[in-house]
Amino acid sequence: MTYLLLAEKPSAAKNFAKALGGMNGSYNGQPYQVQTLYGHMLEFVEPHEMVSGEQEKKDFKSWEPGTMPWDVTQLNWKKQPQKSKNMKTGKMTSKAGAIQEVKKAAQNASAIVIATDKDPSGEGQLIGWEVIQAIGWKGPVKRMYFIDESEKELQKGFRNIQDLPSYHKDGEYVKADVRSRWDFISMQLTRLSTHAARSKGYNVVVRQGRLKSVMTKLVADQLALVKAYKKKPYFEVKYKDEVGNVYTRKFDEDKDKWRFGSKQDAEKDKMNYGPSAVVQDSKTRKETAPGKLLDLGGLASILGTRGYKSKEVLATYQKMYEAKIVSYPRTEDKFISTEQFNEMLPLVDKIASVVGADTSLLTHRKPRKTHVKDGGAHGANRPGTVVPKSLDELSKFGPSAKAIYETLAKNFLAMFGENYVYDSIKGHIEKYPAFTTTVSVPIDQGFKAIFDADKETSDEDGEDNTSTGLGQNGSPIVAEGVNKKPPHPSHKWLEKQLSKYEVGTGATRVSTLSDVTNGKTALMVDARGKLTLTKIGEIAAVLLEGSQIGDPGVTEKLFKAMKDAGDFKVKPHDVLDTATKLVKHDKEVFYRNAETLMQKVGSPDASMKQFQPKPKTEGVFKPTGETVRFNKEWGGHTFTPGEIEKLLSGEMITIQAKSQKTGKVYRVEGSLEKGEYEGKPFWGFQRRKADSYTRENAPFPKEWSGYTFTKEDEIKLRAGEKVNIKAVSNKTGKPFEVGVTFELREYEDSKTWGIQPHFAPRKDPSEFTRANAPFKPEFSGYKLTQKEIQDVRAGEKVMVTAKSKKGKSFTCNVSLELKEYKGRKSWGLVPDFG
Numbered sequence: 001m002t003y004l005l006l007a008e009k010p011s012a013a014k015n016f017a018k019a020l021g022g023m024n025g026s027y028n029g030q031p032y033q034v035q036t037l038y039g040h041m042l043e044f045v046e047p048h049e050m051v052s053g054e055q056e057k058k059d060f061k062s063w064e065p066g067t068m069p070w071d072v073t074q075l076n077w078k079k080q081p082q083k084s085k086n087m088k089t090g091k092m093t094s095k096a097g098a099i100q101e102v103k104k105a106a107q108n109a110s111a112i113v114i115a116t117d118k119d120p121s122g123e124g125q126l127i128g129w130e131v132i133q134a135i136g137w138k139g140p141v142k143r144m145y146f147i148d149e150s151e152k153e154l155q156k157g158f159r160n161i162q163d164l165p166s167y168h169k170d171g172e173y174v175k176a177d178v179r180s181r182w183d184f185i186s187m188q189l190t191r192l193s194t195h196a197a198r199s200k201g202y203n204v205v206v207r208q209g210r211l212k213s214v215m216t217k218l219v220a221d222q223l224a225l226v227k228a229y230k231k232k233p234y235f236e237v238k239y240k241d242e243v244g245n246v247y248t249r250k251f252d253e254d255k256d257k258w259r260f261g262s263k264q265d266a267e268k269d270k271m272n273y274g275p276s277a278v279v280q281d282s283k284t285r286k287e288t289a290p291g292k293l294l295d296l297g298g299l300a301s302i303l304g305t306r307g308y309k310s311k312e313v314l315a316t317y318q319k320m321y322e323a324k325i326v327s328y329p330r331t332e333d334k335f336i337s338t339e340q341f342n343e344m345l346p347l348v349d350k351i352a353s354v355v356g357a358d359t360s361l362l363t364h365r366k367p368r369k370t371h372v373k374d375g376g377a378h379g380a381n382r383p384g385t386v387v388p389k390s391l392d393e394l395s396k397f398g399p400s401a402k403a404i405y406e407t408l409a410k411n412f413l414a415m416f417g418e419n420y421v422y423d424s425i426k427g428h429i430e431k432y433p434a435f436t437t438t439v440s441v442p443i444d445q446g447f448k449a450i451f452d453a454d455k456e457t458s459d460e461d462g463e464d465n466t467s468t469g470l471g472q473n474g475s476p477i478v479a480e481g482v483n484k485k486p487p488h489p490s491h492k493w494l495e496k497q498l499s500k501y502e503v504g505t506g507a508t509r510v511s512t513l514s515d516v517t518n519g520k521t522a523l524m525v526d527a528r529g530k531l532t533l534t535k536i537g538e539i540a541a542v543l544l545e546g547s548q549i550g551d552p553g554v555t556e557k558l559f560k561a562m563k564d565a566g567d568f569k570v571k572p573h574d575v576l577d578t579a580t581k582l583v584k585h586d587k588e589v590f591y592r593n594a595e596t597l598m599q600k601v602g603s604p605d606a607s608m609k610q611f612q613p614k615p616k617t618e619g620v621f622k623p624t625g626e627t628v629r630f631n632k633e634w635g636g637h638t639f640t641p642g643e644i645e646k647l648l649s650g651e652m653i654t655i656q657a658k659s660q661k662t663g664k665v666y667r668v669e670g671s672l673e674k675g676e677y678e679g680k681p682f683w684g685f686q687r688r689k690a691d692s693y694t695r696e697n698a699p700f701p702k703e704w705s706g707y708t709f710t711k712e713d714e715i716k717l718r719a720g721e722k723v724n725i726k727a728v729s730n731k732t733g734k735p736f737e738v739g740v741t742f743e744l745r746e747y748e749d750s751k752t753w754g755i756q757p758h759f760a761p762r763k764d765p766s767e768f769t770r771a772n773a774p775f776k777p778e779f780s781g782y783k784l785t786q787k788e789i790q791d792v793r794a795g796e797k798v799m800v801t802a803k804s805k806k807g808k809s810f811t812c813n814v815s816l817e818l819k820e821y822k823g824r825k826s827w828g829l830v831p832d833f834g
Contacts, residue, residue: 002031003161004109005144006102006128008116010036011322012149016115019154028159035105037116041095042079042130044184050075063191065591069583072185072576079130091749103135111140113161118145118377120332120505122176122566129167141167147340147378148321148328150385175566178575182562183210185579186549192587193543196594202604205521206540210555211504211512213540216523217550218489218497219531220541225486234259235266238479239435241278241471246479247428247435259481266478273476276431280470283426285443287419289370291453292334293380294411295506297495298457300513302407304491304529308400310514314507316398324386325394326408328378330507336379341372343385348416350387355409357450362416371415381506382412395820410451417447427470435474439467459493491529501552503559535608538601543593547586554582621672621683623650628672628683635668636660639685647672652688667699690744690751695720698753704740705730717742722758765825770795770816773827779814780804784829792816797832 007013013036017023024033044050048061051074059067060074081096106112114128125143132141141164146157167173189208197206236259239247251259260266294302300313320326336344345365352359371380383405388394394401421444429435448455487493491513498509516523516537523537533541544550561578564570617639618629628648632639635657643653652671659666673686690698696718702708706728713723722739729736743756765773771793777784780802788798797813804810817830 001110002033002108003111003113003142004102004106005032005034005113005115006131007034007036008124008127009039012036012115012117015149015151015322016154019151020158027155030158032113032158033105033109035102037102037127037131038095038098040082040127040130041099041102042134043082044180045078045080047075047184047187050078063195065192065195065587068188068192068587069580070185070188072580077181079134081134099131099134102131106135106137109139111142112137113142113144114164115144115146115157117328117330118172119330119507120377121179121508122172122174123330125170125172126176126180129170129173133167145377147337148324148384150324171566171568174568174572175562178565178572179562181572181576182558182579185576185583186210188583189213189549189586189590192583193540193590196543196590197539197597199591200594200597201608202539202597203608204536204539206536206543207516207521207523208540208544208549209512210549210558211498211508212516212523213544213547213549214498214501214503214552214555215494215512215516216533216537216540217544217547218494218552219524220533220537220544222486222489222493223533226488229485231485232483234261234481234483235263235478236260236481237266237270237273237476239273239276239429239432239474240477241474243468243471245427245437245439245467245470247278247437247474249434249436263478263480270476270478273432275473275475276429278470278472278474279428279430279433281426281428281436282424284424285421286424287421289368289419290414290417290447290451291411291457293336293371293382293415294408294453294457295332295334295381296329297499297506297509298453299381299404299407299411299506300510301491301495301529302456303400303403304526306403307528308403309517309526310491310510311518312398313400313404314510314514316400317404319397320394320401320404321384323397324384325388325397325405326384327380327382329381330505331376331378331381332505333376333378333380335371335373335376336382337374337376338367338372339374340379340382341367344382344412347383347385347387348413351383351409352413354388354391355406355413357410357413361418361446361449362413364416364418368415381408383409396823407451407456411453411456414447414451414453417450418444420444420446420448422466425467425470429474437470439465439470441469442466457492457495459490459496460487489531491526491531494531497552501556503552503555535601535605539597542597542600543590545589545593547589548582549586617644619644619648621648621650628674630672630683630685634670634685647685666701669699690753693744693753695742695744695753698742698744700742700753701755704755717755765818765827768827770827773816773818775816775827775829777829779829779831792829 005016007016013023013034016034020027020032020034026032046061047070048057051057051060056074060070081094081099083092083094085092112132114125114132116124116127118124129141142161143164144157144161146153164170186209190206193206193208194204197204236251241247249256249258258269260269296314296317299317300308300310303313304310314329317326317329321329348362348365349359351357352362388405391402391406394405420442423441423443424438425441426436426438428437494513495506495509498504503509504512513524513526517526521536522534523540525532525534548554558575558578561570561575565572565575615632616629617632618627620626621628632644634655637655637657639647639655643655646653650671652669654667654669656665657668658664669688670685671688672683674681674683675686676682693699700709700714700718704725704727707725709717713725716723717740720741722741724737724739726735726737728734739758740755741758742753744751744753745756768774777789779800782800782802784792784798784800788800791798792815795815797815799811799813801809801811813832814829815832816827819826819828819830
């Protein structure tokens, strides 16, 4: 019996081969073959391709509100090999070939083993089952589970491969399948909200969905609270002792009258109070255990304040996981197992050394009940079994790699620190006992000296009530207060809101936030963790008012229903029926709210104006005899009747086009040809392919980088000679000399004739010394003097007064160092804020 192991991606397949002894062979007496998948290999076809009948096809393809909600019982849920578009080349690729490779490999297998990741959504199960269904496999299906892709775990997983029932009896698959179908049905919400917005003149795509709509609504509501906030200062009498502790009274807005709108009134009230002794009411020794281990959402929210975007953190974390430097990303566990604890325990000091944690603080080497429990799957996010030699060597994984590891490691190490110990002391003013205080006197910082997860993930600056103890006497003071301002929505704030409703896992929240903050249809802007809405986001928020898709409570119930479907507590079609009911409800809401768009978000901006299609013309293409329809305009040039006649005859014509970016006019040769765009055929004017020209007859540019070519230059360049010219840098505006030739160049599968510069090869920065290295003698607006340049070249530090991007002045020392960024080395000034 040979097992065909389906690994989720090529990197996983390599790890399987390493753990088991090759891409095929025998392990523990069991023959096997490893076959790589590429994530999701299949996708649903378009809705109109899932129904029969011409009218039904038109209705399911339409974005008109009258065709929705759909009758989902008509959908056959057909899937096809996943297609994707290369954003650089525009080419479409399909995973049909990869599926055929699985089918071919399965011919020699007696059982297929789904060896994909096990994640909370059941996605790994779905990835495996949909391929198995696609190849028509009728034999046994098994499952291999593993915590991570370490050799030990993969070997253990292989030894414990389990039998799976048929897919419709596999709860993990059912849960994931229901979710994917529900999300497919919910695409109607994007169609409806987009149509509602466009009906009022906003030519945008307004995306809606289970998680993104909740995020948008939460952020919009919070921004509204921030905007509506009005500062209302007040003044009241408080007491203060000689060590700085403040004693206050509990204020009841309905009864008490001792808060005043003016300082003068509070000063008068102060006359009613005099100095008094302080009375200590109690002193209690308390302890606080380390906070929970971070999930990916908490980690990304911390890094967001340091300028790292969710998209970048996700990509970098995944690369580090594949190198076993960090643990599995898409876990929902908040604890690790006893086995995982024992595995990591010998690495604690080594990890601490890498991140600069004091090993003398890591004295709690026994499992904590709050952090170590059995029964999870992958365990909480934590450092991996491969410990880097230094943080610097992690830079190759991505810009956020060092910050990811340092934060994750310190959070993990905190559970090896002792509890935070403090005395909680309560006291009051003797003559006026209504004035009370509670202070904390730290006895032992414990884990807080390593990492305080609760503080790091807090979205607000809490009041510091730590003290050295109570004073002996208190004196009345007039203190100014203000009504509390709602916090600006941030990544940390949003993470807490979503966690409260248990909406999504940490990983799905991060990936969704990445999705809604990127691209032309972005709903939000993420600026160092602070969230605001784009114009499209504002439109979406208005439409979501009173909707169900934007209600976190509704989404919370939906997540539970999907889980119940996987546990066979409810029927899948009952869960899918909630999607139809939700679409019906929110359809009315969207169009009602669209009436208020102009009032609430203002007029559509230039980018939202309705698209005006280019004028078309048609005729018989004589070389083939078929009737064709094509754009009457290309590159700002409208074809004349004579040019159209030549194009339909299959002739080549020359036109003058204009660049949309630069406004420059250029000559273009081309003919009428049949092409393909996003998998769909079309007829249109096509430029003559560059490789059909020779150097002698190819279109020649009039100028390059500020230099205008003479007729003599053109003759030499067309003859293949090199010409030395004086050009101007587009970036800096500085002149430079360079030799150029006229060449056929290729970039990303596209060929063009153009000017090719030939720069002298740059000297490797490593070959310079500090004394002779080229560098820019400027740091954040401060220019070094000749004396300071001499000092930094001598290896000394000099103090500079620079300005931040916000214009604030700051002082720091700088030195001249050989730096490396994204694999490129250069000499430059490096700050030292220590």
